[in-house]
Amino acid sequence: xxxxxxxxxxxxxxxxxxxxxxxxxxxxxxxxxxxxxxxxxxxxxxxxxxxxxxxxxxxxxxxxxxxxxxxxxxxxxxxxxxxxxxxxxxxxxxxxxxxxxxxxxxxxxxxxxxxxxxxxxxxxxxxxxxxxxxxxxxxxxxxxxxxxxxxxxxxxxxxxxxxxxxxxxxxxxxxxxxxxxxxxxxxxxxxxxxxxxxxxxxxxxxxxxxxxxxxxxxxxxxxxxxxxxxxxxxxxxxxxxxxxxxxxxxxxxxxxxxxxxxxxxxxxxxxxxxxxxxxxxxxxxxxxxxxxxxxxxxxxxxxxxxxxxxxxxxxxxxxxxxxxxxxxxxxxxxxxxxxxxxxxxxxxxxxxxxxxxxxxxxxxxxxxxxxxxxxxxxxxxxxxxxxxxxxxxxxxxxxxxxxxxxxxxxxxxxxxxxxxxxxxxxxxxxxxxxxxxxxxxxxxxx
Amino acid sequence: xxxxxxxxxxxxxxxxxxxxxxxxxxxxxxxxxxxxxxxxxxxxxxxxxxxxxxxxxxxxxxxxxxxxxxxxxxxxxxxxxxxxxxxxxxxxxxxxxxxxxxxxxxxxxxxxxxxxxxxxxxxxxxxxxxxxxxxxxxxxxxxxxxxxxxxxxxxxxxxxxxxxxxxxxxxxxxxxxxxxxxxxxxxxxxxxxxxxxxxxxxxxxxxxxxxxxxxxxxxxxxxxxxxxxxxxxxxxxxxxxxxxxxxxxxxxxxxxxxxxxxxxxxxxxxxxxxxxxxxxxxxxxxxxxxxxxxxxxxxxxxxxxxxxxxxxxxxxxxxxxxxxxxxxxxxxxxxxxxxxxxxxxxxxxxxxxxxxxxxxxxxxxxxxxxxxxxxxxxxxxxxxxxxxxxxxxxxxxxxxxxxxxxxxxxxxxxxxxxxxxxxxxxxxxxxxxxxxxxxxxxxxxxxxxxxxxxxxxxxxxxxxxxxxxxxxxxxxxxxxxxxxxxxxxxx
Ligand SMILES: Cc1ncc(COP(=O)(O)O)c(C=O)c1O
Numbered sequence: 001x002x003x004x005x006x007x008x009x010x011x012x013x014x015x016x017x018x019x020x021x022x023x024x025x026x027x028x029x030x031x032x033x034x035x036x037x038x039x040x041x042x043x044x045x046x047x048x049x050x051x052x053x054x055x056x057x058x059x060x061x062x063x064x065x066x067x068x069x070x071x072x073x074x075x076x077x078x079x080x081x082x083x084x085x086x087x088x089x090x091x092x093x094x095x096x097x098x099x100x101x102x103x104x105x106x107x108x109x110x111x112x113x114x115x116x117x118x119x120x121x122x123x124x125x126x127x128x129x130x131x132x133x134x135x136x137x138x139x140x141x142x143x144x145x146x147x148x149x150x151x152x153x154x155x156x157x158x159x160x161x162x163x164x165x166x167x168x169x170x171x172x173x174x175x176x177x178x179x180x181x182x183x184x185x186x187x188x189x190x191x192x193x194x195x196x197x198x199x200x201x202x203x204x205x206x207x208x209x210x211x212x213x214x215x216x217x218x219x220x221x222x223x224x225x226x227x228x229x230x231x232x233x234x235x236x237x238x239x240x241x242x243x244x245x246x247x248x249x250x251x252x253x254x255x256x257x258x259x260x261x262x263x264x265x266x267x268x269x270x271x272x273x274x275x276x277x278x279x280x281x282x283x284x285x286x287x288x289x290x291x292x293x294x295x296x297x298x299x300x301x302x303x304x305x306x307x308x309x310x311x312x313x314x315x316x317x318x319x320x321x322x323x324x325x326x327x328x329x330x331x332x333x334x335x336x337x338x339x340x341x342x343x344x345x346x347x348x349x350x351x352x353x354x355x356x357x358x359x360x361x362x363x364x365x366x367x368x369x370x371x372x373x374x375x376x377x378x379x380x381x382x383x384x385x386x387x388x389x390x391x392x393x394x395x396x397x398x399x400x401x402x403x404x405x406x407x408x409x410x411x412x413x414x415x416x417x418x419x420x421x422x423x424x425x426x427x428x429x430x431x432x433x434x435x436x437x438x439x440x441x442x443x444x445x446x
Numbered sequence: 447x448x449x450x451x452x453x454x455x456x457x458x459x460x461x462x463x464x465x466x467x468x469x470x471x472x473x474x475x476x477x478x479x480x481x482x483x484x485x486x487x488x489x490x491x492x493x494x495x496x497x498x499x500x501x502x503x504x505x506x507x508x509x510x511x512x513x514x515x516x517x518x519x520x521x522x523x524x525x526x527x528x529x530x531x532x533x534x535x536x537x538x539x540x541x542x543x544x545x546x547x548x549x550x551x552x553x554x555x556x557x558x559x560x561x562x563x564x565x566x567x568x569x570x571x572x573x574x575x576x577x578x579x580x581x582x583x584x585x586x587x588x589x590x591x592x593x594x595x596x597x598x599x600x601x602x603x604x605x606x607x608x609x610x611x612x613x614x615x616x617x618x619x620x621x622x623x624x625x626x627x628x629x630x631x632x633x634x635x636x637x638x639x640x641x642x643x644x645x646x647x648x649x650x651x652x653x654x655x656x657x658x659x660x661x662x663x664x665x666x667x668x669x670x671x672x673x674x675x676x677x678x679x680x681x682x683x684x685x686x687x688x689x690x691x692x693x694x695x696x697x698x699x700x701x702x703x704x705x706x707x708x709x710x711x712x713x714x715x716x717x718x719x720x721x722x723x724x725x726x727x728x729x730x731x732x733x734x735x736x737x738x739x740x741x742x743x744x745x746x747x748x749x750x751x752x753x754x755x756x757x758x759x760x761x762x763x764x765x766x767x768x769x770x771x772x773x774x775x776x777x778x779x780x781x782x783x784x785x786x787x788x789x790x791x792x793x794x795x796x797x798x799x800x801x802x803x804x805x806x807x808x809x810x811x812x813x814x815x816x817x818x819x820x821x822x823x824x825x826x827x828x829x830x831x832x833x834x835x836x837x838x839x840x841x842x843x844x845x846x847x848x849x850x851x852x853x854x855x856x857x858x859x860x861x862x863x864x865x866x867x868x869x870x871x872x873x874x875x876x877x878x879x880x881x882x883x884x885x886x887x888x889x890x891x892x893x894x895x896x897x898x899x900x901x902x903x904x905x906x907x908x909x910x911x912x913x914x915x916x917x918x919x920x921x922x923x924x925x926x927x928x929x930x931x932x933x934x935x936x937x
Binding site: 001002003004005009010012013014016017018019022025026027028029030033034035036037038039040041042043044045046048049050052053054056057058059060061062063064066068070072073074076078080082084085086088089090091092093094095096097098100101102103104105106107109110111112113115116117119120121125126127129130132133134135136143163165166168169171172173175176177178217219243244245246247248251260267268269270271272273274282285291292293294295296297298299300301303304305306307309310314315316317318319320321322324325326327328329330331332333334335339341342343344345346347348349350351352354355357358359361362365380397401406409428431432435 | 449450452453454461462463464465466467469470471472473474476477479480481482485486487488489490492495496498499500502503504505506507508509510511514516519521522523524525527529530531532533534535536537538539540541542543544545547548549550551552554555562565566568577578579580581583584588591592612613614616617618619620621622623624626664666668669694695696697700701711715717718719720721722723724725739765766767768769770771772773774775776777779782783785786787788789790791792793794795796798799801802803805806809810821822845846849854855860874875876877878904906909910911912913914915916918919920922923924925926927928
């Protein structure tokens with residue numbers, strides 16, 4: 001427990017207030033419901049609490065020691081030691097939103113640098129200070145597009161090859177609105193240009209993923225052009241790690257770029273906290289959701305510094321007319337990404353991205369060489385690919401697990417008729433040795 | 447302080463920090479048509495990088511460096527043990543899509559946290575998925591909507607929000623396509639019952655209630671307020687930002703609240719991280735459990751020896767998924783650790799000491815600063831940063847001057863119903879010496895306000911940087927160290 005009060009302190013303070021007892025401070029709480037008994041575990045000392053948590057974590061440990069080929073929106077990457085060392089500085093993690101710039105320049109400048117990295121990677125002109133995660137950032141991107149159309153265009157076309165959690169999140173966000181989420185019935189394997197036929201005057205935006213959910217890399221130039229001709233926007237959901245080697249979304253003339261920043265120095269942590277990225281072109285900056293940091297000067301010495309800016313978009317000023325309801329964001333995760341990108345730098349990011357690419361292509365070609373396994377991905381891909389197995393994917397995964405390997409993602413869970421399909425993700429943390437082990441295990445279990 | 451260079455200004459072509467091994471696999475040709483030509487990112491050595499961020503951190507005020515009485519945000523001490531437990535490899539390195547049999551530790555922790563949070567507030571079930579308080583609000587208001595629509599009451603299109611409420615409440619309701627109607631507060635800082643009754647017709651969907659409210663005061667008619675809304679067929683959403691006053695003191699479900707979000711980053715000691723991550727679990731009463739966003743963790747079977755198997759389950763009428771995966775798991779580990787360390791008795795003491803600290807400060811300040819509503823406060827209170835005999839002094843000036851004494855200013859200009867509001871929340875983790883120091887500083891500032899107002903207008907004087915030109919920031923809109931085109935041109 002962390003409250004420092006001694007009995008003497010309490011007495012002194014109660015006397016100063018003029019209260020006879022602590023209970024007296026709570027007399028306003030209706031008596032029949034005051035001071036309920038809580039059925040909770042006993043008070044643990046720090047040592048006991050640590051042991052209890054240690055015990056729980058060991059129930060997962062065999063799992064985390066296994067070679068692991070899961071991706072599907074969360075990726076295992078090496079995190080340089082300096083990232084966590086800096087994140088653990090209390091000056092960073094025990095501060096809050098930098099409302100007071102005079103005593104928050106550390107956070108503010110770090111966010112400004114984060115925004116710069118996002119802008120450089122995506123080719124956009126403006127980035128927010130972070131959003132909750134990739135899925136919610138995608139929902140906000142659609143909401144932005146809706147707002148930019150002044151709520152006149154009442155539908156979004158979502159690529160059927162968008163991460164299913166992202167589609168579900170967008171669906172949830174828009175159920176209350178008079179707004180349609182389309183694209184569901186299209187064939188997830190088709191070329192994204194087939195989306196062009198669905199675009200019309202009522203389309204606020206088209207949402208595609210880059211690389212897409214299945215890891216494929218497509219050229220979205222034609223799609224972007226068609227969207228713009230109809231007066232709608234191109235929203236691209238990115239894996240920013242892939243941008244270490246792939247063209248920036250601006251080259252396809254994207255209007256809003258969002259994505260999951262977790263690959264940048266953020267641990268898997270069973271799904272969160274992660275990092276929602278959200279960026280756009282200059283002309284839409286006033287529609288951007290969330291906090292934005294801008295450069296300025298102090299009024300006295302004219303020294304350069306940073307502040308939260310354009311806050312007239314936000315809930316604390318605009319209330320029911322705000323561009324979003326977001327308040328707390330993922331500040332510390334944005335800091336992690338900022339430190340990560342600084343540590344790996346320009347050359348390093350390309351190296352990691354290419355390692356993922358090379359390892360994944362090696363794995364794909366080895367698996368494709370097995371009897372009865374078919375590489376379904378027939379398109380340029382980054383670090384994920386889909387394989388059709390001779391048996392239900394679930395059985396294959398169970399058999400792999402018995403051999404101490406965590407297999408791929410069973411995409412049949414989300415897509416009909418793909419019960420035999422597995423999607424493998426390969427990063428710099430799946431060395432050749434693990435890949436070879438996977439391939440020989442697959443050979444045995446099939 | 448000399449001006450801080452940005453990391454881009456420290457960059458030098460060819461310089462490296464972390465390196466990666468060469469591929470060990472046979473190489474595949476790169477996809478030329480998709481390769482990027484250039485990438486602008488910093489190039490620095492490791493020491494430069496570490497020094498850069500260390501120096502930046504030193505420009506920050508955090509709970510670790512000094513008193514941080516930021517109202518409504520509960521800036522309590524962030525226990526270091528939480529940082530250790532959340533980094534235990536079994537938790538920190540597990541993938542969200544791993545087979546359930548390999549993550550029973552995670553699932554058990556989530557199961558128990560759901561249970562503990564439900565117990566603390568009197569709810570039947572809790573979803574851990576929402577990413578922050580505002581995201582929890584969005585979840586809760588979606589549940590209200592889906593529940594009413596399922597009953598066929600689609601005419602219910604308005605949400606009532608007290609005028610003291612946080613901005614996320616109306617913003618959330620609007621995102622749900624509800625009409626927002628503001629309800630005024632009465633002379634004692636409670637919801638005005640007449641104004642409330644007047645809006646309780648058959649278009650009412652619900653009320654968003656914060657208790658204790660943002661004035662730091664317990665809603666005196668809370669059960670009556672909930673009853674009025676229920677009688678009109680609406681639901682009551684509770685903004686649980688202020689749960690730090692209620693642990694073991696009262697269960698919000700017993701006020702009549704149907705849905706409530708918790709802020710693990712406030713009440714349950716997970717760090718604020720310079721803006722986040724938060725975590726905003728949502729609890730509901732019995733008849734709303736089926737509407738929660740999926741997945742929840744449940745015991746799906748037990749083996750012969752009675753050992754439970756935990757798994758992820760989606761409720762029957764779920765509003766759907768609110769984000770990818772299962773929520774801010776790392777924050778759950780921290781909050782769980784915190785609850786274990788306190789137990790029932792310890793949590794009640796947390797709220798008791800938070801309320802004691804706030805009342806102590808309020809009493810020490812009340813003769814110098816105007817208190818808009820003089821009642822026993824809960825875990826925070828609001829004072830006015832203005833005096834008739836010091837007309838040029840504003841809450842802003844007082845805030846800025848506090849920085850010169852190593853104190854983070856309170857929340858300013860919120861709630862909106864108090865003029866020149868300064869909202870003070872000391873939290874339970876501050877000791878008497880710190881509280882007394884705060885009082886001494888506040889009295890000194892009040893004196894300066896009357897005798898040497900120019901000091902306050904010029905403040906802060908000792909911070910790394912002085913008051914900022916916010917107008918220039920919004921006008922010039924420089925949002926990036928080097929614009930990509932400029933960088934490419936420069937090369
Ligand atoms: C009263 C109140 N409600 C809601 C919120 C929003 O919570 P969050 O920032 O976690 O989204 C806050 C946070 O600052 C708050 O003080």
